[in-house]
Amino acid sequence: GNKKKLPPGPIPLPLIGNLHNIFGAPPHKSMERLANKYGSIISLKLGRLPTIVISSSAVAKEAVRKHDSAFSSKTPKDAVEAHNHHKFSIVWLPVDSGRRKSLRTILNSCIVTANKLDANQDLRSTKISELIAYCHRCSQTGDAVDFGIAASDIAINVLSNTIFSADLVDLCEKSEKKFKDVIRSITFQIGKFNMVDYFPVLKWIDPQGINGSTCAGFAEMFRIFGDFIDERLEQRKKNQKTKDVLDILLNMSEENDGNIDMDRNQIEHLCLDLFIAGTDSSSATLEWAMLELMKNPHAMKKAKAELAQVVGKKEAIKEADLVRLPYLHCILKETLRIHPPVPLLSRKAEQEFELCGYFVPKSSQVIINIWSIGRDPTIWKDPLVFKPERFWGSNVMDIRGQDDFKLVPFGVGRRMCPAISLAMRTVPIMLGSLLNSFDWVVEGDDYLDVEEKSGLIVGKLRPLRLVPISL
Numbered sequence: 001g002n003k004k005k006l007p008p009g010p011i012p013l014p015l016i017g018n019l020h021n022i023f024g025a026p027p028h029k030s031m032e033r034l035a036n037k038y039g040s041i042i043s044l045k046l047g048r049l050p051t052i053v054i055s056s057s058a059v060a061k062e063a064v065r066k067h068d069s070a071f072s073s074k075t076p077k078d079a080v081e082a083h084n085h086h087k088f089s090i091v092w093l094p095v096d097s098g099r100r101k102s103l104r105t106i107l108n109s110c111i112v113t114a115n116k117l118d119a120n121q122d123l124r125s126t127k128i129s130e131l132i133a134y135c136h137r138c139s140q141t142g143d144a145v146d147f148g149i150a151a152s153d154i155a156i157n158v159l160s161n162t163i164f165s166a167d168l169v170d171l172c173e174k175s176e177k178k179f180k181d182v183i184r185s186i187t188f189q190i191g192k193f194n195m196v197d198y199f200p201v202l203k204w205i206d207p208q209g210i211n212g213s214t215c216a217g218f219a220e221m222f223r224i225f226g227d228f229i230d231e232r233l234e235q236r237k238k239n240q241k242t243k244d245v246l247d248i249l250l251n252m253s254e255e256n257d258g259n260i261d262m263d264r265n266q267i268e269h270l271c272l273d274l275f276i277a278g279t280d281s282s283s284a285t286l287e288w289a290m291l292e293l294m295k296n297p298h299a300m301k302k303a304k305a306e307l308a309q310v311v312g313k314k315e316a317i318k319e320a321d322l323v324r325l326p327y328l329h330c331i332l333k334e335t336l337r338i339h340p341p342v343p344l345l346s347r348k349a350e351q352e353f354e355l356c357g358y359f360v361p362k363s364s365q366v367i368i369n370i371w372s373i374g375r376d377p378t379i380w381k382d383p384l385v386f387k388p389e390r391f392w393g394s395n396v397m398d399i400r401g402q403d404d405f406k407l408v409p410f411g412v413g414r415r416m417c418p419a420i421s422l423a424m425r426t427v428p429i430m431l432g433s434l435l436n437s438f439d440w441v442v443e444g445d446d447y448l449d450v451e452e453k454s455g456l457i458v459g460k461l462r463p464l465r466l467v468p469i470s471l
């Protein structure tokens with residue numbers, strides 16, 4: 001056959017290529033529509049950027065099994081080149097970079113191991129109790145809990161306690177903006193459609209202007225992290241030890257026996273990545289799960305019954321309880337199947353390769369549409385129905401894609417989310433705690449819609465507002 005045959009796809013227009021084919025709807029939906037027409041591997045031209053879109057678990061499996069290293073790098077976005085972030089970032093460094101490999105090893109072996117997470121779980125459980133206390137106050141006044149705000153605030157504080165043993169969400173020392181607003185604007189800048197990523201010539205015309213807005217946000221975050229580092233170094237001189245991630249990283253920088261310089265700069269860039277990757281993804285999942293439970297009262301009832309039986313009504317849930325809450329776990333899987341907060345995995349082919357008989361050119365963007373894999377009717381019966389039971393009993397399906405890449409909300413291959421174990425503790429604990437202490441009702445004549453917000457992380461467009469009723 002013809003080795004250089006590109007996958008099928010709509011005909012590109014001059015200059016804009018196929019950008020017009022993906023505008024008008026969220027990109028994961030547009031791409032699913034195109035896949036329905038052209039197949040589970042298609043080619044597009046987005047501005048100047050040749051793009052291959054994979055939309056089935058079978059093609060994704062072949063790509064990862066045979067060519068993972070060939071397409072596990074990323075095309076840096078202009079926004080993340082601010083402060084040279086792409087040169088220190090686990091998310092953006094190329095897959096063969098030694099620095100990236102060390103950062104992955106550090107996360108896997110020192111930060112998200114069961115031991116470390118057990119050791120610092122108290123830092124998180126205090127935050128959960130505060131969330132519950134807040135909901136009790138709302139229950140007394142009859143006010144709704146706004147999940148758009150509450151979920152993201154708690155996600156930030158849970159993570160900032162895991163990393164710094166401190167609440168960062170409302171921090172605004174020496175600045176007008178709160179920490180949460182800074183993260184929000186950075187995430188927005190990185191996630192939004194940016195012409196320069198598709199027409200690199202623009203960068204040449206205006207080299208300064210484009211990533212200016214992320215620059216300011218990054219600087220603000222680095223200043224905050226830097227202050228924590230200074231303060232911690234002082235405490236360490238007095239021999240005060242903590243159990244958080246910052247201490248682990250500072251130990252590394254003192255021992256200096258790794259093959260990476262865990263210096264101040266590297267710590268700051270790593271923390272930035274953890275906050276960008278770890279807050280909205282967790283809060284969006286919590287909000288989607290709550291929404292689906294409100295729409296599916298039988299699942300809500302079953303989840304509450306399981307909690308009442310295993311931990312006892314109104315009792316606080318400990319992370320160790322999670323293994324005994326299989327239905328809660330099924331709810332998380334089902335939520336991540338229908339509403340993956342990261343619907344598109346976007347990679348870059350470092351070399352050309354052949355996939356399912358088609359040619360994938362060097363430097364093209366390779367996208368795996370995990371949103372459409374989760375809704376693929378050839379894999380899932382009634383794909384649009386929320387049915388946690390599909391994962392019950394012998395049907396347990398691995399959330400890391402081990403089952404033929406059918407369920408891949410945390411990504412695939414070498415760039416798979418390194419914090420699955422942390423996310424799969426914090427999100428179910430938050431959700432379970434909210435269910436175990438309250439009944440929830442929709443506020444007023446509000447309704448439960450599934451409209452999505454577009455951006456780096458796909459959460460609910462209109463915040464879910466629910467009134468808690470203390471049990």
Ligand code: HEM
Pocket residue numbers: 090091092104159273274275277278279281282285340341342344345346347409410411412414415416417418419420422423427
């Ligand atoms: C429910 C919550 C979460 C979901 C659904 C999720 C999903 C993902 C996905 C799909 C990727 C792969 C992106 C790609 O291949 O292009 C990823 C990467 C990543 N995630 Fe998560 N994530 C979650 C929570 C977290 C948390 C809590 C953290 C950190 C504290 C985190 C840190 C990261 C990092 C650092 C990467 C980049 C890995 C690399 O490029 O090697 N994530 N995540």
